[in-house]
Amino acid sequence: MKISLITTLTSLDENKRIEEEIRALGHDFELVDLSEFKFSIIDNKLNVDKLDNLNCDIAIVRGIFTSIKSISNVIVALKERGIKIFDNNVLKHQYSIDKIGDILRLNINHLPIPDSFYSRDFEDYKKASQTLGFPFVFKSSRMGKGASVYKLNNQNELNDLISKLQEEGKEAKSFIAQKFIDYEYDIRALVIGGEIFPMRRIPGQGEFRANFSLGGSVETIELDSESRKLANLAVKAVDMSVAGVDILIDKQNKKYLLEVNHTAGFIGMEKAYSKNIGKVYVEHAIANAK
Ligand SMILES: Nc1ncnc2c1ncn2[C@@H]1O[C@H](COP(=O)(O)OP(=O)(O)O)[C@@H](O)[C@H]1O
Ligand SMILES: [Mg+2]
Numbered sequence: 179m180k181i182s183l184i185t186t187l188t189s190l191d192e193n194k195r196i197e198e199e200i201r202a203l204g205h206d207f208e209l210v211d212l213s214e215f216k217f218s219i220i221d222n223k224l225n226v227d228k229l230d231n232l233n234c235d236i237a238i239v240r241g242i243f244t245s246i247k248s249i250s251n252v253i254v255a256l257k258e259r260g261i262k263i264f265d266n267n268v269l270k271h272q273y274s275i276d277k278i279g280d281i282l283r284l285n286i287n288h289l290p291i292p293d294s295f296y297s298r299d300f301e302d303y304k305k306a307s308q309t310l311g312f313p314f315v316f317k318s319s320r321m322g323k324g325a326s327v328y329k330l331n332n333q334n335e336l337n338d339l340i341s342k343l344q345e346e347g348k349e350a351k352s353f354i355a356q357k358f359i360d361y362e363y364d365i366r367a368l369v370i371g372g373e374i375f376p377m378r379r380i381p382g383q384g385e386f387r388a389n390f391s392l393g394g395s396v397e398t399i400e401l402d403s404e405s406r407k408l409a410n411l412a413v414k415a416v417d418m419s420v421a422g423v424d425i426l427i428d429k430q431n432k433k434y435l436l437e438v439n440h441t442a443g444f445i446g447m448e449k450a451y452s453k454n455i456g457k458v459y460v461e462h463a464i465a466n467a468k
Contacts, residue, residue, distance in 0.1 A: 180206040180234040181464070184253065185241040186213040191445050195456040196238065203460065208234060215245040217252070226252050232261070236467045238460075239265035241441050247272050262467035266418045266440070274440050277319040278354055280416050284435050287415035289408065292426070292434045293357040298350050300340045306355040307333065313358045320352055322439065324389030329358060359434055361426040364388035367401065367409035368447050368455070370420050371462040374409055375447045375455060376401040390446055398450050405433060412438050419466060420459065 318326035368375040378399040379388035422442025
């Protein structure tokens with residue numbers, strides 16, 4: 179078989195691992211980079227660079243961060259050419275990061291999240307402490323890796339942050355305020371088709387964000403059945419089969435879902451567990467391509 183990986187982020191280390199595992203299973207591989215997405219329509223015939231000559235049995239769609247709406251439409255059309263697709267529903271969602279949409283889905287599916295407050299107006303956020311108290315967390319809904327996640331201890335810090343964000347031209351609608359959870363455990367549970375690979379993340383000195391990318395350390399952990407169930411339900415609620423679920427567990431063992439990452443990395447997990455998770459991913463993608 180020939181399997182293609184379609185992405186707009188060629189720098190992801192996972193791309194290389196996916197290629198290795200596809201080749202190890204005896205298949206041919208091609209990386210399709212759509213970061214410079216362009217098309218023409220001449221005499222009503224659509225021409226899309228890199229896709230017109232695509233010749234494969236299965237296309238894995240992963241890490242689409244630019245031109246996502248246009249790309250979604252053209253990739254769906256590949257099915258007419260008999261190409262099976264595994265996209266983890268990104269073509270349906272037409273987004274890779276949207277914490278607000280995901281939080282709403284989690285809530286509507288009766289799953290626990292920290293108390294949260296959303297508005298399109300920064301002035302409303304200035305009053306968020308009335309609902310959430312101090313400290314609370316203010317974060318971008320469209321960033322990852324801990325960037326743009328702030329802990330606000332008092333009104334002055336909040337007002338200063340809002341002034342700074344406004345000066346930078348940021349809009350209130352891309353943020354969300356959230357109750358600060360004084361957590362005991364920050365868990366990343368990577369879910370691949372019901373199989374769960376959990377990891378505990380420990381923030382660096384003087385840091386509340388436990389993201390690995392911010393110098394946090396990681397250790398393997400056994401998850402209790404409640405957390406495992408939550409991780410699986412969260413992935414289902416957001417309508418995917420592969421995702422990285424962030425869970426906070428407080429000192430009373432109460433669990434909160436923080437976010438569901440649509441393009442979760444797995445290389446850190448592979449190292450922590452000495453397990454071939456790339457193979458688990460590729461086999462899942464092949465079995466679920468349609
Ligand atoms: N409400 C919260 N209470 C306490 N810590 C939080 C809260 N929200 C985020 N954090 C910390 O910041 C980290 C990054 O937040 P997260 O919402 O997962 O955004 P990102 O997409 O940047 O990873 C979390 O893993 C956690 O350590
Ligand atoms: Mg996170």
